[in-house]
Amino acid sequence: MNLKNQIPSLLEELADLSLSEALALVASRFPDSVAFSTALGQEDQVITHAIFSAKLPVRIFSLDTGRLFQETYTLWSETERLYQSKIEPFFPQASDVEAYVSRDGINGFYDSVESRKACCHVRKVLPLTRALQGLSVWVTGLRSGQSANRSSFNLLEWDENFQIIKFNPIINWSFDEMLAYLQEHQVPYNKLHDQGFVSIGCAPCTRAIEPGEEPRAGRWWWEQTQKECGLHANYFNQKN
Numbered sequence: 139m140n141l142k143n144q145i146p147s148l149l150e151e152l153a154d155l156s157l158s159e160a161l162a163l164v165a166s167r168f169p170d171s172v173a174f175s176t177a178l179g180q181e182d183q184v185i186t187h188a189i190f191s192a193k194l195p196v197r198i199f200s201l202d203t204g205r206l207f208q209e210t211y212t213l214w215s216e217t218e219r220l221y222q223s224k225i226e227p228f229f230p231q232a233s234d235v236e237a238y239v240s241r242d243g244i245n246g247f248y249d250s251v252e253s254r255k256a257c258c259h260v261r262k263v264l265p266l267t268r269a270l271q272g273l274s275v276w277v278t279g280l281r282s283g284q285s286a287n288r289s290s291f292n293l294l295e296w297d298e299n300f301q302i303i304k305f306n307p308i309i310n311w312s313f314d315e316m317l318a319y320l321q322e323h324q325v326p327y328n329k330l331h332d333q334g335f336v337s338i339g340c341a342p343c344t345r346a347i348e349p350g351e352e353p354r355a356g357r358w359w360w361e362q363t364q365k366e367c368g369l370h371a372n373y374f375n376q377k378n
Contacts (some may be wrong), residue, residue: 140156141296141301141302141303142296142303144167144303145294145295145296145303148164148167148294148303149293149294151163151167152164152293152294156186157184157185157307158188158192158194159306159308159360161185161188161189161192161194161196161277161302161307162192162194162240164194164196164275164277164305165194166196167209168274168275169195170195171272171273171275172195172196172197172274172275172277172305173197173198173199173269173270173272173273173275173276173277174186174189174198174199174277174278174279175199175200175201175266175269175276175277175278176199176200176279177200177201177223177279177338177339178197178200178210178213178214178217178328178338179279179328179337179338180310180317180320180327180328180331181279181280181281181311181314181316182279182325183213183217183320183325183326184279184308184311184316184319184320184325185277185279185307186198186217186221186325187221187223187309187323187325190217190221190223191221191323196277197226198223198225199225199226199227199228199269200214200225200226200227200228201228201261201262201265201266201269202227202228202229203230203262203340204229204230204235204259204261205340205341205342205343206259206340206341207328207330207338207341207344209328209329209330210328210330212329213309213326213327213329216326217218217326220326226269228265228266228268228269229265230260230262230265231260231264234264235258235260235261237260238256238257238260240367242256242257245342246367247342247343248342248360251361254343254358254361257269261340266300266366267300270300270302272375273302274302274303275302275303275304275305276300276303276304276308277305277307278297278305278306279306279308280308280309281308281309281310281311281316282309282310283364291306291309292306292307293305293307293310294306303327314332321330325350330346333346334346334347334348334349334356335347335356336345336353336354336356337353337354337357339357343357343358344356344357345359347362353368
């Protein structure tokens with residue numbers, strides 16, 4: 139089955155569908171082969187609610203880098219209790235982390251862009267590669283308003299790196315639409331969002347943003363490069 143060739147017809151079928159309807163359609167088209175990766179952000183909680191509340195046959199997993207905020211773990215637990223459903227964890231391989239820390243240091247990601255990308259590769263990209271094995275569709279919580287890089291993303295895309303269809307069901311939602319959905323459905327969210335954290339990743343690499351800053355300015359704030367970790371950008375060959 140050529141997955142890439144199915145994107146045009148699938149786009150037509152998804153036109154004008156609600157979030158839940160779109161997720162249900164994709165799940166029915168690719169049975170047992172669709173998974174959603176959540177980082178427990180506000181966007182992700184929207185999609186988690188849509189999947190868990192309707193009991194859609196879509197796996198939900200999260201990449202536990204080992205350096206997340208405690209507030210993120212608290213939300214993870216709260217979400218599982220609320221929906222009586224599990225979020226599948228994927229951890230980095232211990233040997234990969236040990237090799238990275240031995241070479242670059244426990245906080246080596248502050249020292250250079252190359253070292254930071256190498257850390258993201260070990261803690262995020264490699265676990266994601268394992269999580270997506272054998273799947274046809276990778277569902278994400280990306281929104282075009284999150285960054286300049288993401289403004290060019292589409293509802294459906296072919297991810298060449300992972301050889302998978304990437305489905306971004308809320309890519310065209312505004313920030314206000316997302317907040318309205320969370321409020322309407324009383325969806326739990328990370329309390330760090332109330333403290334100025336818009337995009338939340340690993341604790342050592344995330345800060346609150348200042349008024350007027352772009353949403354992802356708090357990620358790897360010491361860098362002046364494009365604010366991506368490698369999951370949604372072609373950084374694979376830029377690691378050490």
